[in-house]
Amino acid sequence: MFSSLRLFQQLACPDIPRCTRPHCLFSHSPDLPPPPTLVVPVELPTTTIPSSSSKTSSPSTIPAKRSVSSTSTPGLSKSQEPPRKQQKLAPNRAAPIPQQPTTGPPVLRANAALSIIPIPVRQAMLKTLYDHFAILYEAILPANPSIASEDALRQEEEIYKKSNKQSYRVAVIQCAAALKRRKTPDTSSHPSVGTEEEVQARAEALKSRKTLRVTRTNLEHLILSREDLELWGFLLDIPDGVGGDQPSLENKIAQCDRCSKSFLVKRKDEAEECIYHWGKPVSRTVSGQKVRVHRCCSRPAPDDDGCVRGPGHVFYESKPELLHARHAYSFLKSSPSPATVLDVAALDCEMIYSTSGLRVARVSVVDGAGKEVFDELVRMDEGVEVIDYNTRFSGITEEEYAKAVLPLSSIRESLDTLINADTVLIGHGLDNDLNTLRIVHTNCVDTSIMFKHPAGPPYRKALKDLAREHLGITIQSGGGTVGHSSVEDSIATLDLVKWHLLNRPKPKPRESSVAGSSSSRAIN
Structure with missing residues (x-):
């Protein structure tokens, strides 16, 4: 047995005089004071109940639940209180989540326990x-x-x-x-x-696109049907009437395509200043609410004040009979093709505003391999004067336009050596380019239709957005110039077709549809 250290002999036995232990650890000496009594302070709040006889009578008290006071015991701080029952609380959703810094050196967010590298x-x-x-x-x-x-x-x-x-x-x-x-x-x-x-x-995708030559054979399934051409507003027949009998609307009333005001059509030097928004209204979310604002200046739409001053009011016509009256439509030639005629060509045009409406001022064509084969400026027809060069979008300045020599009729004759009725024309919003060239054509591939907009017709995705999404490039950014480049746009359009051919396999036709199409050809 171990010997006792008599550590408790200075304490009086708490069981005196009832202690029956033969060898008690505590002292039984009568000189020691009794053990202290543990006192737990209790706060008894009172609730005052008004007397029925008088509001000023003495209140009666009702005992409430006991609560331990954190200040009643000296030396006991709030942090030393006995812990309450732990509860599972929902995370504080209002607390900010740590964000990765947008500038400066980034911070690695990784689990140290799972990383093989410190x-x-x-x-x-x-x-x-x-x-x-x-x-x-x-x-x-x-x-x-x-x-x-x-x-x-x-x-x-x-x-x-x-x-x-x-x-x-x-x-x-x-x-x-x-x-x-x-x-x-x-x-x-x-x-x-x-x-x-x-x-x-x-780099590998670019190499694949450059080595791919687009031909009519691999484009057959992408050529728009007559029904699709009608759905998307392509002109299939030449309008009635004498073409080109009203080339200009100078000194006549028209509605401004920019500010929607009626105005007297005047050439650039005599035109009245136009104040307008060049950006179309778009929907944006501001403070949780959707609002319509102008894309150019973010002002609420509609806004009549405008944010840009133009050299003059301009107008735009879309009815085929009016376009035919300004300059006559015609089909591409279907005669035997010379050796220079392309089976596939990507085409794009840049337009400026004139007293004849929106007219073509530059035409660019590339072949199926992406090689530039035609790029010419177009001079306005006799009696047609420029109102606005539309440089923000066309990229054409007054100095560049001064170099234009050939009118549209001569440009069409030059194009006849490159494209004919059998050529598959590729474009983005190709119906607009054909209208401004006054060409009626049915062998068409349109990337704005090929890459469908989520909202369906008549909505179309912008060429700039498609190029960024599928080709990883930015076009129409200006670079060293201002505005678009019809050569750049036509190459981007062709590259989108190449991307489609490489990444979206040709759909397999059903037997019934094949049979139906062959029978329809036999009937025709």
């Missing part, structure tokens, strides 16, 4: 990648402040997935060296923008 090492390598992307994107960072941070994060993730502990650092160093060798991009759609895998994938 997080501090990965963060240091991420910072290295960011520094190299920031130097590479120096010219485009002001317009895209988060692009270096976002690409660095994706690049680090690509390297991490393909590496192990031994190869990770080396892979990052090699990637940094590759970034140094890239060409400096001047736009966000430049081939040098993106991670290594993204740049390589774009």
Whole structure:
């Protein structure tokens, strides 16, 4: 047995005089004071009940539930109180979620327990990648402040997935060296923008498109039927009446296509100033509510004040009989084709406003391989004067238009050596280009119809949006010039068709539909 240390001999036995233990640990000496009594303070709140005899009579008290006061016991702070029953609470949804910084070096968000590379090492390598992307994107960072941070994060993730502990650092160093060798991009759609895998994938896709030559054979299933042509507003027959008998509306009343006011048609030097919005109204969400605003200045629509001052009021005509009266429609020639006629051609036009309405001022054509074969400026017909060069969209300035020599009739004769009735014409909103050229044609492929808008007809996706979505390029951004380029647009349209041929296989025709189509051809 262990010997007793007599540590409790200074304490009086709490069971005196009833203690029956033969060897009690406590002291039974009568000189020691009795053990202290534990006192638990209790707060008894009172509730005053008014007396029925008088409102000023003495109140009666009703005992309430006991509650422990945190200040009744000296030295007991609120943090030292006995914990209440723990409850499972819903997360605080109002609390802000940590966001990745939009500028500056990014912060790696990764689970340290699942990462085979220590997080501090990965963060240091991420910072290295960011520094190299920031130097590479120096010219485009002001317009895209988060692009270096976002690409660095994706690049680090690509390297991490393909590496192990031994190869990770080396892979990052090699990637940094590759970034140094890239060409400096001047736009966000430049081939040098993106991670290594993204740049390589774009290069391979571009190579595939360049080697693909579009022919009538691989376009057969994309040529619009007569029903589709009618649905989308293509002109299938030449309007009645004498064509070209009213080439100009100068000194006549028309409605402005921009501000909707009635005005007297005047040439550029005599025209009245027009104040308008160049951007169409679009729907945007502001403070949780959808509002209509002008895309150009974000002012609420409608807004009659306008945000741009134009050189004059302009008008636009869409009725075929009116267009025919300004300049006659005609079919493409169906005579035996010369050796220069193309089986496939992508076409685009730029238009300016004149006293004859919206008229063609530039025509560009590329062949099935994407090679430019025609690009000419168009001079207005005799008696037709320019009102507005529409430079914001056409890219044509007064100085450039002064170089135009051939009128539309001569341009049409030149086009006859390149395209005829059997040529498949490719375009985006091709019906507008054919109307401004006064061409009636039925072998058409239209990318604005091929890539369907979610809302269906008559809505169409913009060529600029389709090029960014499917080709990864930005067009119509101006670059060193202002406005669009019909050559650039025609090449982008052809590339969209190539992308469609490479990525969306030709649908297999059903036997019944094949039989029906062959019988219909036999009847015709």
